[in-house]
Amino acid sequence: MDIAMKWYEIRVNTTEEASDAVSEMLxxxxxGGVAIMDPFDIRKEILNPNTLDYADDEFLESLGEDVIIKAYFQNGLDINDVLKQINEGxxxxxxxxxxxxxLDGYGEIDDEDWSTSWKKYYKPFRLTDRIxxxxxxxxxxxxxxxxxxxxxPGMAFGTGTHETTQMCSRLLDNYMKDEYEVLDVGCGTGILSxxxxxxxxRKVEAIDIDEVAVRVAAENISLNKESSRINVFKGVLTDLAQDEKKYDIIVANIIANVIIDLAEVIPYYLKRKxxxxxxxxxxxxxxxxxxxxCLKSGMSCIETLEMGEWVAMVFKCQDTL
Known part of the structure; x- marks a missing residue:
């Protein structure tokens, strides 16, 4: 008889702005997996006229304001050491x-209880006018x-519900042209790719430092029958040779610190003005x-979008390097 695997379920109460960074840290x-319950996303999707879901006012009020992140670690690890590492992170x-x-404590849970529970919050929705x-x-x-x-999404991040993903999708919809070559830095689930x-x-390369994200992205790419034009791999931008890899569009839905660090080299991976x-x-x-x-690196901002507390921007490369 099969014995269900046990997991430590570690809970972190955080803010909407820090939720992505905390999830990636975990x-x-x-x-083994991270489940995010963002009350803002849940309210937005339930109240969206295109959703298939319905909830009463009492349920919406019960969601509160905190983003609750549940991370699952295999039972058998030194839980005190794990908690210490999380606090340091x-x-x-x-x-x-x-x-x-x-950090908001931990408990034990069976494998089947957490691996699909988050799916009840994820419904079909319209990302742009046509996506x-x-x-x-x-x-x-x-x-x-x-x-x-x-x-x-599996165990990775990027369901499309977050404001940053929605804005990047809208901008891709506006600026993409047939036969463009695209690089997706920090691809997560592969949704933008x-x-x-x-x-x-014509060609998309998707890159992420997280092995789980790369696996999930590859599965989603295959599911959408896009494997012939999208290549996904584990690594960082500088793993790509600057003299060999040039793109029409680079998209990066990550965090400000990483974007600032990448700004210096981004123009070297872009094709032309x-x-x-x-x-x-x-x-x-x-x-x-x-x-x-980005200005320091010779790029100029040509469009800015805002949703909630988030910003998305489009920069044009001013010179071929």
Whole structure:
């Protein structure tokens, strides 16, 4: 008789702005999965006229304001050591972002209880006027002119519900042209790579430092029948040779610190003056820092979008390097 695997479920109460950074930190520590309950996303999706879900006012009020992140670590690890590492990671993130309440205890849970529970919050929805995100397990009748993207986020990040993903998707929809070559830095589930492919990209390369994200992205790319034009691999931008890899569009939906660090080298991976750098994951307070870093590297900001506390920007490369 099979014995269900036990996991430690470690809870972190954080803020919307820090949720991505905290999730990535937990995954990098070896979490077997991370489930995020963002009350803002849940309210938005339930109240969206295109959603299939319904909830009463009492449920919406019960969601509160904290983003609750549950990370799952295999039973048998030294739980005290894991908790210590998480606290240290949260302390590091708090230097840049408001992390909220922080660590909120742990418990034990069976494998089957957590691996699918988050799916009840993830429903088909319209990302742009013509891009529809459809979870693999949901039925949805797609209109003839729609571009349908099937997603199973698994243990990675990027369901399309977050403001930063929505803005990057909208900007890709606006700026993509047939036969463009695209690089997706920090690809997560591969959602932006898949969108670029379905919008007509000739070739897309997707890169992420997280092994789980790379695996999930590859699965989603295959699910959407885009494997022939999208290549996904583990690594960082500088793993690519500057003299060999040039792109029409680079998209990076990560965090301000990483974007600022990457700004210096981004132009070396762009093809020509018309090439674009589309980026988000930037809280409003750090917008100017990102702008300054990109300007210093010879790029100019040609468009800015805002949703909630987040900013997305498009930079044009002013020179071929």
């Amino acid at each position: 995954t990098s520590m070896g979490a 949260l302390k590091n993130i708090s230097q840049f972002l408001d992390i909220g309440k922080g 529809v995100i459809k979870p693999t397990w949901e039925e949805y009748e797609v209109n003839p002119n729609d571009i349908a993207v099937e997603m199973d 898949i969108i670029a492919g379905k919008l007509g990209a 018309a090439s674009l750098f589309i980026t988000s994951g930037i809280i409003k307070e750090r917008r100017q820092e990102v702008v300054n870093a």
